[in-house]
Amino acid sequence: MDIDAAIAHIPRLRRYARALMGDAARADDLVQDTLERACQKWAQWRPPDAASADQVQAALRGWLLTLMHNLFANQWRQAAHQRTVGWDETLASGHDPTPDMGLRLDLERALTLLAPQAREVLLLVGMEQYSYAETARMLDIPIGTVMSRLARAREQLRRLMEGETPPRASLKAVK
Incomplete structure (x- = not known):
């Protein structure tokens, strides 16, 4: 091969x-x-x-x-x-590009708001259809971690899709 x-x-x-x-x-x-x-x-x-x-x-x-x-x-x-304090002005300032539309967050935006570790697990299991064991092996983490990250990611994604405002990340300046 x-x-x-x-x-x-x-x-x-x-x-x-x-x-x-x-x-x-x-x-x-x-x-x-x-x-x-x-x-x-x-x-x-x-x-x-x-x-x-x-x-x-x-x-x-x-x-x-x-x-x-x-x-x-x-x-x-x-x-x-x-990253510095001014890192992502749209998220850091709480700016919503669609304030008057009242639309729910679409799936793509909601996925970008998830923590990278949660997004990886959710995508591998949900989109790519890998088993928990395969996902754990690929990410080099225990199966229990895959299951807990997946559960938290699904819950956070559900809340985001229902229109809940994501928690504001605390940003710290890096010297």
């Missing part, structure tokens, strides 16, 4: 990245970074022993999503260190 096998997974990687990032351009960058990392680390990937072609593809998809998760987590941590 060669790196060309990863090409079949690009649509799924893009879908997951778009939901994770909430922005098409940043999502495409994340997919590209993931594929670059896969090319660099290709020698480290081992397909399961005595596996069918479908099982090999599923394992490859899981490996690629794990790479994507790790890249996303690293980028998120870097951004957290670089």
